[in-house]
Amino acid sequence: MIRREAPILVIAAILTGCGSPGSSSNHELDGPIFLDLLQVCAGPACLGLPVENLTLGPVAPPVIRSQWLGPPGAPALAHPTALERPSRATALATPPPGCSSYSLGMQVLVIATDGKENDLPAIQQALGYHTIPFSTWTAAQNPGLLTADKLSAGCAGKYQGIILTTGGLLYSTDGGASFRSALTSAEWQALRNYEASFHVREISWYVNPSADQGLNPASASVDTTTSPIDGTLTAAGKTVFPYVNSANPITISQAWAYLTTPSDPNVTPLLVDKDNHALVSRRLTSDGRETMALTFDSNPNLVHDLVLAHGLVEWLTTGIYLGEFRAYLTPQSDDLFIDDDMFTGGVYRITADDYNAAHSWQVGQQANPGNSGFRLAMAFNAIGADTSGDDPLTSAVLATNADYLFLNHTWDHQNLDNADYAFAFSQIDQNNQFAIGQFQNFTTANFISPDVSGLTNPNALAAMRDTGVKYTVSDTSQPGWSNPAPNIGIYSSIEPSILIIPRRPTNLFYNVSTPDEWTAEYNSLYATYWGRALSYAEVLDKESQNVLLYMLEGEIDPHMYHQPNLRAYDGVHTLLGDLLDLTFQKFRKSSTLPVMSPDMQVAGARIASTMARNASGLTATLTPGVSVSFSSPVDVQFAVSGVCTTGSENYAGKCITPVHVTAGGTVTLPVQ
Template sequence: MRRNARTIALTVGALLLTLGSPAASASAGEAPGSTGAARTGAGTAAGTEPRIDLRVLVVTDGGPATAAVAAELDAGGTPYTLVDLSRAGRPVIDAAFLADTTGTGDGRPRAKFQAVVLPNDAPFPAGSAETAALVAYERTYGIPQVDAYSYARPQNGLDYPVPGGYSGSVDGIHAEVTAAGRAGPFGYLKGPVTFEDNAPSVSESYAFLSRPAAGADFTTYVDAPIPGRSTRGVLVGEYRHDGRRELVVTFAYNQYQRQFRTLARGIVDWMTQSVRLGTTRNYFAVHVDDVFAADDRWDTVLNCTPGDVDCRPGEGTPRPIRMTPEDVTHAVDWSRERGITLDLAFNGGGSVEHRADNGGADPMADRFVADRDAFRWINHTYDHAYLGCEQDVSAVPWKCVTDAGGATRWVSRAEIDHQIADNRRWAERAGLPLRAGELVTGEHSGLRLLPQQPDDNPQLAPAVTAEGVRWLGADNSRDPGQRQVGSALTVARHPINIFYNAGRIAEQVDEYNWIYTSRAHGGSGLCEELATTTCLDAPLDPATGYQNHIVPLETATALGHVLSGDPRPHFIHQSNLAEDRIGYPVLDGVLDQYAALFAADTPLVNLPMSGIGAELRDRAAWHEAVTAGRASGYRIGSTVTVTAPAGLPVAATMPAGTTRTGSGGPAAFGEPYAGTVSGRVAPDGAGGLTLALPAVPAADATAPAAAPEPARVPAGRPPVPAGVARPVPYGAAG
């Protein structure tokens, strides 16, 4: 099959969340040994429950740690206010900035933030009025504080890291969540948290490992072995002192690193006590393109793909790659064993052509049709035609054909209609359970494609509208943002860098070497021309390069998308499930590593394309409303109220056991995930939504507040290695 580009009415109202009566155990978000003060706002004047806004204060010094926490809040749709200490004219953090009264006539105190994130435990000078204001605020309203990356020292409940501890690189360490961490905010994890070590020559993380200070009320949540010793040192823990709670983090990180991505949910759960606006999941969906068709094969001598546009017309002999019935059986068995439903983007014309060339027989298609319910099916057009501009393929790279006046000549509306409609009709005749409204055009064609085609084919939008398409696949590497195309919204898909024109490991490694090695090493030199690509130090070994380099790299990349809560699907091609079945090692790597890391209550969410598109749409709408201040929430005592624009579902996360009450009786709120319940919820018929949260323990008697400990600010900020300030790609040093 010829290819044309290489694959590189919620009315403004209230969501009422009502706390229940005391229970025997704390929720997942309640720290062992903590009191109920932080959740109920104890410490204010008796008889006047304060209002606590569901918004986080993030104070940054420009470092990557606070940026990472802010990015996590952003991704979930949790409101926050950012104060940059390095900017002139920034707001002063004083009592008026942190709290006021509601102005509703009752003089009710209002805490403007439910949590505070600081770059470290002492970002202000000793004796600072801003420090005093924060201390008073946190005591009064029971507000938790996160020290995003801090020295280990007695002021934050830890011994100094020397003697007896460690300070330095922690690349490649295997940290563990403690029993307290599993019983508390990190209960969604079960396996070790492995710190990245992508390049031996680059320091990618840094930590201060030490033990809790003598007499400190400190609970360790995540720790790691102290190098050269039999003891373990704290990486994340809670320090209770002075009527306040701090989450102390002693390792450096950025928002992309696996260790932060793994622990980020727990950090946010701790600071919000799992009562917040916004919601996150870990998603994994896999699209397999070109099913029923055949993919052209890479020629290891010509270094191009005969039959496709990277070879000149007539150059080489096409040798197509196409799945067999045995490959179909393997895909069915794999999908059932792994609990992942593959989404098959199919070209019915491929089967018609195969039958015409083989006396009417197509056993592979027959097997797929017999096992059709094992998969989800997406219209991929009838025979994979290019639906953008008309192409001039007489040269490499190809270019768009233009008329005498220089205007681009486009593939016709009739051809686009034929490709969509005929493939749908073929599926109906075959009995495939085609998902209505989903479309992936061949090579995402019709959509803009730089550099040759900077605009969509103007015939595409009316065609997809006429065909009732609501979700249109796009290439995330070229067209990442969701946008409207006629009746459809695009759904960007992540390409896995396993080539469509490779069915054998040898072909994959050979083409990989051609693309990613310099001319001096026998490659194409493309990596030297593209600023976004890193050249290999040397060509990969044909015998080991796939398993030792390509599979770990692509697994790490895909898993990174999963851990960041990105719902966008990944895609490979039917050729990758044929012959050597080179697609499975990457998919298995993602699934195996995820299963080893996360508890059973935090499964991968495997959505169809329509579900992914709806999640991206709703997420963007919620983010816009939160950013514009049109969606917000607050808590007064046992009630939380959320306001949002009419018609916008409210995104919220609550403790497990939360129930929805109403005229129909109690019903479960949201869906259970990672020890909480969450979702995007609409109001009931009465125009509001009332939720009853699980009971929390009665507050323990608190000790008299101690005087603030003297600030002891070290010289400069904690060190941030280059590998934290600038993410290190896998294998950068070979």
């Protein structure tokens, strides 16, 4: 770190050691620096070099045109006409004909028509963020092949839940002139026999209402892009979606919707509009099947789908499933202790007052209901720290360090793409040596490379491995570095011991610290997209909406920010605080779920666990009302939800339990 003592003079300082990363020099920062005295400057910005390449988040979710469904029509099937519907407990205790007991595979079957439905990726995304194994059956591509043996083998059912993309699975091959079901009558009968015999629930994620759902034909269809519909949970709906903030409506928007009422007294509306039209309803059929129907379209970016998805998955699986779900928000602020070059010119390093204002903001957010598990992570460059007591920022950081996670961001923030081993090792190790003994919440297992560099450099990756790194991050805006699937990471192909956690950039840029700076840079990039320059409030609204979607999805990926974003631009407020305040406000309008900010090594372990489970050949079986059983040919650890043991985590009143199965072993746990 460079310190200036004289009060007025401006001097030119030359740092020695002019080598670039990978050369044989000592790799110190070099070049002329013009320093304003009484200030502290550290890092590449002090040389007039950009600290980061500007990375951009999505400006807005893509607009997906909603699909109008074809005319309703229940499959032509004979329905049993039993007068008494069995209770759920009685049904679960009744095995399929010819069986004294039965079991279900702990996975979900998704049945699509031709695979082009808007809601198909929304369904797959919902299951993915719960890390639930599922299979997708595209019926039009497998005509007549959904036979009984695809669904069960003897007394063993293969699926614990069925999701249909659309009611009746109707689709058109002639542009809408005619529609037909993607399943034959024999396939429908096989499916319904399976659901009835094995007591497996079914959700139709989007229906044009008909007698098949116990609903009257639609009295109207609505384009909610122009006429949004506010849905209210009924008393029954509050039990299915207990985490939803029922004080506020769930607004159906940007989707086609159908208005209907029940035709069957065994239909229970769960979400209704102001005129009591059933938007989401549950039905117990005469043959004992339990079904649910939604009368509006969805896609992966629509808030109404994301708000309801967790409850839909919980209902489908009766709350017991292989996987886990939480609401996450994990902001990582890079470049602590060094200066960043600014969009409007010059450099900025936050002050102790800035840092303390951000700390007060975090404490305030943590005091709000459901937010106690939220906190920032600080990625630091220790070249800019001074533990002598002469630097107020370092003193402020150390005074409250127990309240944050600290992440190694290298010693002086030099790009590692072309670094040799010795240089990369030194950059990581020097930072480790500073942090050990200074920070309570620090581990050498976590690392964030400057400018997200070095991920394809064998020298840098070897240095990461040898300094104890197990988890690092990528930039999801770069090709090939996003999640292969929801809440799944990427193992380095060069150093397979290192798991790369995809990290989301946002449009809160690294080089802005005030509302005027942020709006100026944002509008320089996006005014053409929006057709005009946006105000600060509008920028906050756009960006908070993007972060909101990640939270509602249950995405575990951390988010990228930088230390200038923590500047207390008016003595109290920061750009990051303003952004997340609005995000929390929007989230709490919809959800009461606890928001978690897992330490990077905790998030990495969860991702790694899911990936190992998926690759293990694990067999997971549910014996309804009795137990769950897991067998694996290899040693594997994973999470199961809805099963409680002494080692369970309680999240929003639900048990999430770690399970360890040794190679060739079996673990059986009782269900309550």
